[in-house]
Amino acid sequence: MKYERQLIAAFACGLLASPADAVDPDEFAVGWPLELAPGSEFYDIPLNADVYRNARSVSQIAVLDVNGEPMPFYRVLIEPEPPAEEITTLGVSPVYQTQTGELITDLTVETSDEVVNLSFGAASTEGASIVAFIADAREIETPAAAIDLDWAEMAQPFMTSVVVSHSEDLDRWEVIGRGTIASLAIDGARVRHGRIPVSGRSGGYYRLGWSGSTPAPWLVEELSLVMSREPDAVPVELVQLPPITPAEVPADADENALFFDAGGSLPARAVELGFGEPNRWANAVISGSDSLDGPWRRMASRRLYYRVEFEGRQLGTPPVQITRTGFRYWKVQPDRSLSDGIELRLHYPQERLRFAANGSGPYQLVGGGLSSEAGPDAVLRQVWEQLDDGLTGNVAELGAMRVLGGDAAFVAPSEFPWRSALLWGALLFGALTVGWMSIRLAREAFGQA
Numbered sequence: 001m002k003y004e005r006q007l008i009a010a011f012a013c014g015l016l017a018s019p020a021d022a023v024d025p026d027e028f029a030v031g032w033p034l035e036l037a038p039g040s041e042f043y044d045i046p047l048n049a050d051v052y053r054n055a056r057s058v059s060q061i062a063v064l065d066v067n068g069e070p071m072p073f074y075r076v077l078i079e080p081e082p083p084a085e086e087i088t089t090l091g092v093s094p095v096y097q098t099q100t101g102e103l104i105t106d107l108t109v110e111t112s113d114e115v116v117n118l119s120f121g122a123a124s125t126e127g128a129s130i131v132a133f134i135a136d137a138r139e140i141e142t143p144a145a146a147i148d149l150d151w152a153e154m155a156q157p158f159m160t161s162v163v164v165s166h167s168e169d170l171d172r173w174e175v176i177g178r179g180t181i182a183s184l185a186i187d188g189a190r191v192r193h194g195r196i197p198v199s200g201r202s203g204g205y206y207r208l209g210w211s212g213s214t215p216a217p218w219l220v221e222e223l224s225l226v227m228s229r230e231p232d233a234v235p236v237e238l239v240q241l242p243p244i245t246p247a248e249v250p251a252d253a254d255e256n257a258l259f260f261d262a263g264g265s266l267p268a269r270a271v272e273l274g275f276g277e278p279n280r281w282a283n284a285v286i287s288g289s290d291s292l293d294g295p296w297r298r299m300a301s302r303r304l305y306y307r308v309e310f311e312g313r314q315l316g317t318p319p320v321q322i323t324r325t326g327f328r329y330w331k332v333q334p335d336r337s338l339s340d341g342i343e344l345r346l347h348y349p350q351e352r353l354r355f356a357a358n359g360s361g362p363y364q365l366v367g368g369g370l371s372s373e374a375g376p377d378a379v380l381r382q383v384w385e386q387l388d389d390g391l392t393g394n395v396a397e398l399g400a401m402r403v404l405g406g407d408a409a410f411v412a413p414s415e416f417p418w419r420s421a422l423l424w425g426a427l428l429f430g431a432l433t434v435g436w437m438s439i440r441l442a443r444e445a446f447g448q449a
Contacts (some may be wrong), residue, residue, distance in 0.1 A: 021373070022068035026405040029368030030054045033399035034063075036363065042393035044076065044352040045365055049239050050401055053263030055367025056328070058353075059375045062366050065359025072377035073355035074384070077267075077324075086227040087148070088140055092208070092220050095132035133208040134170075135223040143200030148224040149181060149208070150194065157184045158214050159313050164198050165207040176201055182315050186281045186306050193315060195226070235350040239266065240274065240343050241330070250292055258332040259292060260344045265326035268346040270319035273305040273332060276341020278314055281306035282334040286320075286344075288327030296331055299323070319347055354393045356380060365398065369409030 025031055032051070036043055045063070055061045063071040137144075147164060159182035165173040177198030184191045206223060241260040249259055262268075271286050286300040299322045307316040330344055357363065367374075 023062065023064060023070055023371060023373045025064060025068060025364070025366055027369055027371040027409060028060075028062065028366035028374070028404050029406055029409040030401050031364045031366040031404045032401050034363045034365060035397040035399060036357065036361065037394050040357070040394040042354060042356055043396040044354050044393040045396045045398065047075075047351050047353060048398070049237065049263075049266065051264075051365070051367060051398075052266050054401070055264065057265045057326070060367055060369060060371075061353065061376075062371065062374045063353070063355045063363060064366055065357075065363050066361060067359060069359050070373045071355045071358055071363070072380040073353050074376040074378070074381035076352045076354050078349040078351050086142070087224050088142075088227070089222050089224045090135040090137060090140075090206075092133040092135045092223050094130040094219075095134060095207075097129055097131045130217065130219075131209065133220045133223070135206045135208075137206055137225060138203050140225060141202050142227040143202045144198055144225040145200060145228045146195050146197045146226040147177070147206065147208075148195050148226060149220055150222040150224070151183070152219045152221055154183065154218070158182065158218070159184065159315060160214055161211045161313070162196055163209045163211070164196055165209070166198075166201045166204055167207065168204045170205055173207060180313055180315065182313075184308060184315070186304060186308065191304065191306065236269075236347050237350050239346050239348075241346065242343055248292065250294075254333065256334055256337050258334070258338065258342060258344075260330040260332070261292075262328050262330065262346060265328055266346055266348050267324055267326055267351055268322065268348045269324055270321050270347035271300055271330075272317060272319040272345045272347075274343040274345050275305075275307040275316075276343075278307050278309035280338075281308070282336055282338055284332050284334040287331045287333070288325055289329045289331070290327060292329050297325075297327070299325065299327075302335075319345070352393075354380075354384070363396075366404065369405060370412060371409070 034043070034045065051061070058075050061073075063073050065071060149162075159180060162179055162181050163175055164177040164179075166176045167173045177196050179196035180193065181196070182191070182193045206225075208220065208223065239262065241262060243258045244261050248261075249257075253259070268288075273282075273284060273286070275281075281304060283302055283304050285298060285302050287296040287298045289296045300320045303320070305317045307314065309315075330346075332342075332344060353365070
């Protein structure tokens, strides 16, 4: 490990990184001082929304030392791993309660080589109501991370709070999960939520109970145990964007379309549509672009987005996972006109810049502008990826943002064209000289005549 780190340092500091000329920090719009722990050659700078909005892209970023010399860096991309799920579906048996409050718990267990079935008082349930469901999971050895419920379709909508309990002996029960399930009809589409996270248990029995009202008869047909291997947690940031003003909207845009400006190239991995008030919904397509004039790339196909309130409970569309992208502008194309209170929410992983501290501190991150010294170092990335075996840089802390060159950093410098002026001056001088000589020769010729 020590050898690899020394080898990377040698490449980054000498062999692959040629000396760079000092840069005036005012060539960049803004800057952030960096706080570095001593004793490391490489550091990781976490990128937040302010960096993306002011630098606009990684090609407008640089890391400068105290003398203004740019340091080699590259962006460390984060690709979250999807959870690996394994699902086992179980049958369920209802638990009944009589009008006098008596629970019917005459348990019958039928076993065979392939299945274990439970039934509760099936012969004496007249006039009784279902108060719970139980599933037999004694043959399941893998702990469950969630359960999925599937119930018979009903015309009447409902939303209720569910409690999931676990037992080894059908006598002592432990609550292992709570959540909200719902079956709602929204704008002609059926919306169903039936997944509830649970604390991992294996074997035994699962009991499903609820505290709200459900239509009669509500019959759970299957209970699926979701065994998943959760990936390593990745820090996720969230930005909430209001629509841009009508004056900024492209002239040829659809009248129902909403446009949003993230201010920079955010590496979004999920999107969601937020409603300011409950009981609002719309079918919509979400697209992204580098310009308000397009072209637009569809990121989330037509689907239903909603925020509903039912019997005091609220339910909304979960974030929609998308391919990692860096678009600055976003467009929501709904199938109806949406009033005030709409916002677009972008979820993105907190990526980092990894740089080699080859110079003298203190260092600063600068961004925004047209400086030719900005941008990542492809060689450092290649060397690190070839030698990387779990190596990481120490984390650098970003200080408060400060204005450097401001908006002037985005204006190309207008220098007097001395070279062109000298060339035209020389040509003019030559033309004048030739003209003067022609006049002189003509006078001498006429004088001799």
